Amino acid sequence: MSDETGKVPEATTESTTGFPGAGEIGARVGMFGVTGSGDTSGYGGLVRTVALPPLATRPYGEWYDQLADAVADSLGEEPRVVLHAGELTLIVRREQLPALMRQLRDDARLRFELCSGVSGVHYPDQAGAELHAVYHLLSMTFNRRIRVETSAPDSDPHLPSLVSVYPTLDWHERETYDMFGLIFDGHPSMSRILMPDDWVGHPQRKDYPLGGIPVDYHGATIAPPDQRRSYA
Amino acid sequence: MSAPHDTAADFDAPGSTVFTATGQDWDQLTDLLKETPEERVVVNMGPQHPSTHGVLRLILELEGENVTEARCGIGYLHTGIEKNMEYRSWVQGTTFVTRMDYLAPLFNETAYVLGVEKLLGISDGPDGVPEKAQVMRVLLMELNRISSHLVAIATGGMEIGALTVMTIGFRERELVLDLFELITGLRMNHAFIRPGGVAQDLPPGALDEIRDFIALMRKRLPEYAALCNANPIFRGRLEGVGHLDLEGCLALGITGPVLRSTGYAWDLRKTQPYSGYEDYDFDVITWDTADSYGRFRVRLAEMDESLRIVEQAADRLSRLEGAPVMVADKKIAWPSQLAIGTDGMGNSLDHIRHIMGESMEALIHHFKLVTEGFRVPAGQAYAAIESPRGELGAHVVSDGGTRPYRVHFRDPSFTNLQATSVMSEGGMVADVIVAIASIDPVMGGVDR
Numbered sequence: 001m002s003d004e005t006g007k008v009p010e011a012t013t014e015s016t017t018g019f020p021g022a023g024e025i026g027a028r029v030g031m032f033g034v035t036g037s038g039d040t041s042g043y044g045g046l047v048r049t050v051a052l053p054p055l056a057t058r059p060y061g062e063w064y065d066q067l068a069d070a071v072a073d074s075l076g077e078e079p080r081v082v083l084h085a086g087e088l089t090l091i092v093r094r095e096q097l098p099a100l101m102r103q104l105r106d107d108a109r110l111r112f113e114l115c116s117g118v119s120g121v122h123y124p125d126q127a128g129a130e131l132h133a134v135y136h137l138l139s140m141t142f143n144r145r146i147r148v149e150t151s152a153p154d155s156d157p158h159l160p161s162l163v164s165v166y167p168t169l170d171w172h173e174r175e176t177y178d179m180f181g182l183i184f185d186g187h188p189s190m191s192r193i194l195m196p197d198d199w200v201g202h203p204q205r206k207d208y209p210l211g212g213i214p215v216d217y218h219g220a221t222i223a224p225p226d227q228r229r230s231y232a
Numbered sequence: 233m234s235a236p237h238d239t240a241a242d243f244d245a246p247g248s249t250v251f252t253a254t255g256q257d258w259d260q261l262t263d264l265l266k267e268t269p270e271e272r273v274v275v276n277m278g279p280q281h282p283s284t285h286g287v288l289r290l291i292l293e294l295e296g297e298n299v300t301e302a303r304c305g306i307g308y309l310h311t312g313i314e315k316n317m318e319y320r321s322w323v324q325g326t327t328f329v330t331r332m333d334y335l336a337p338l339f340n341e342t343a344y345v346l347g348v349e350k351l352l353g354i355s356d357g358p359d360g361v362p363e364k365a366q367v368m369r370v371l372l373m374e375l376n377r378i379s380s381h382l383v384a385i386a387t388g389g390m391e392i393g394a395l396t397v398m399t400i401g402f403r404e405r406e407l408v409l410d411l412f413e414l415i416t417g418l419r420m421n422h423a424f425i426r427p428g429g430v431a432q433d434l435p436p437g438a439l440d441e442i443r444d445f446i447a448l449m450r451k452r453l454p455e456y457a458a459l460c461n462a463n464p465i466f467r468g469r470l471e472g473v474g475h476l477d478l479e480g481c482l483a484l485g486i487t488g489p490v491l492r493s494t495g496y497a498w499d500l501r502k503t504q505p506y507s508g509y510e511d512y513d514f515d516v517i518t519w520d521t522a523d524s525y526g527r528f529r530v531r532l533a534e535m536d537e538s539l540r541i542v543e544q545a546a547d548r549l550s551r552l553e554g555a556p557v558m559v560a561d562k563k564i565a566w567p568s569q570l571a572i573g574t575d576g577m578g579n580s581l582d583h584i585r586h587i588m589g590e591s592m593e594a595l596i597h598h599f600k601l602v603t604e605g606f607r608v609p610a611g612q613a614y615a616a617i618e619s620p621r622g623e624l625g626a627h628v629v630s631d632g633g634t635r636p637y638r639v640h641f642r643d644p645s646f647t648n649l650q651a652t653s654v655m656s657e658g659g660m661v662a663d664v665i666v667a668i669a670s671i672d673p674v675m676g677g678v679d680r
Binding site: 025026028050051052053084085086087089113114115116117119120121122134136138140143145147166167168169170171172175179192193194195196203204208210225226228230231 | 306307319320351353485486498503504604605612625631646680
């Protein structure tokens with residue numbers, strides 16, 4: 001079981017600086033989630049790389065190359081592409097987002113009419129790109145799906161709002177702001193949506209505690225879920 | 233009590249007066265209202281109002297009975313399920329997602345499980361999810377679509393005063409829940425569809441019960457059509473209300489029956505088949521009026537189509553007796569099966585005898601899988617399925633650990649509810665109720 005974590009995808013040799021979302025993202029130490037105790041098993045010395053799927057290189061196959069060509073026209077550079085689990089991810093810088101999304105929607109070669117929303121992901125260990133925003137797009141014309149991923153540093157958590165391109169993102173961006181603290185500049189009403197208006201903090205961030213209380217049962221104490229052994 | 237609110241200035245509405253109506257003597261309130269000549273009022277409807285489909289809060293700005301602005305306040309049912317999942321194993325995740333959209337629990341489970349299976353690299357082939365598990369998933373999802381549409385029609389009917397539609401809708405839904413209880417053990421919160429397959433084989437006698445159900449529903453579904461389709465009051469309340477055309481639907485990301493009521497036959501079961509939907513014979517239902525009545529007719533006809541799929545699935549299951557329902561990979565599959573013992577259902581005694589008395593390796597294996605769980609290779613996947621309300625998507629992210637790194641649900645109720653304003657503004661206040669009922673939002677899915 002645990003042996004299989006050794007088979008994480010190979011990190012790419014190409015630099016991913018400025019384009020986090022592919023390749024190595026950290027390392028996992030030990031085996032059973034236990035630290036700070038006298039380790040006599042030797043497992044505590046295990047260090048395994050944690051790596052997301054690497055950037056892909058041309059040719060990508062299927063319709064992916066045609067899409068990359070079309071996107072390259074507007075970006076003015078070769079797009080960063082990840083191919084994994086049968087899905088294509090475009091990794092872009094946040095300032096490229098508005099023009100790119102407009103092109104993805106309007107270009108006759110692309111026609112991604114429907115946006116399935118934005119989902120935040122928090123990678124606290126990725127310095128300078130802690131907060132990721134992931135958009136899923138669907139082209140009903142060509143029956144294709146792609147994913148667009150961008151990131152913002154925790155110190156400057158701003159992304160351009162895309163409500164003017166995909167009005168459906170109105171609530172989705174508010175939810176991502178609510179849960180991760182990503183501020184979407186240009187949103188018509190950047191406010192909390194699920195949590196109360198006066199809530200402090202952004203609950204889906206990794207540094208935000210889950211909360212919970214220990215439970216006593218016949219003299220034993222069961223720790224709350226976020227304090228139990230995690231097997232990292 | 234009905235005095236003008238003395239902190240009106242705090243409400244950021246310059247020049248306006250706030251009256252608080254909390255069930256007092258209405259004469260006092262109307263006397264006070266006489267002092268302000270304007271007809272424009274802002275009304276808070278919900279979050280505890282019988283016709284807002286659960287804990288939905290509506291902020292309506294009215295000119296007399298006309299709605300000039302409609303906004304939604306949501307979040308009253310936010311449960312932090314996505315956060316909680318990050319502290320449990322991948323298998324335990326199914327017990328959380330099933331509670332999101334509580335009228336379509338088996339869809340939540342399937343969307344999540346398909347995402348996890350994509351990351352695990354479990355294919356649909358012979359080494360992947362077994363055929364019987366695929367058929368059982370389809371069977372359960374289509375039964376669930378029937379029960380969910382029944383509630384949509386029942387509550388929608390209740391909210392406009394058609395109480396018979398409500399009572400018979402819940403009567404039929406009960407039959408579906410009985411089947412769920414028989415097959416999964418629970419009426420809701422099943423956690424039955426697991427990464428790699430389903431939790432348990434079909435119990436004895438289940439196929440007979442399903443066939444009885446199909447025969448009964450074939451008689452009863454036409455009752456709804458007879459009761460509503462041509463009913464002048466029903467049509468008068470629904471026709472032309474909550475209009476939203478195809479362009480509006482795509483801009484707002486709206487899918488499901490609302491999209492199909494514009495005449496566009498977009499159904500992920502047909503366009504991007506999953507779980508073997510390409511093997512079933514059924515039609516995608518559309519309507520061309522883009523209004524609440526069209527959505528009602530789409531849901532009504534979809535139940536017939538679901539019944540067709542259920543029938544085909546039952547036929548296939550009758551040929552799959554004894555076939556496996558969980559992936560063969562012992563690193564993923566739950567080690568223990570349930571069995572009926574003298575004291576009811578529990579872990580199979582054969583399995584316990586095996587791990588406790590016969591094989592140390594089997595014990596270790598069981599212990600590791602149950603306490604630690606399997607690891608999922610790092611990466612992200614998006615699995616989308618056609619839930620009763622539209623595209624239900626699960627964005628699943630793994631960092632290679634035993635727990636989900638992040639799971640986000642693109643719930644169709646959440647997205648579709650954004651259409652409240654465009655469907656309601658400019659209409660009458662009574663039509664707001666009809667428009668929202670035609671979206672069929674489930675607040676458990678909206679707020680998660």
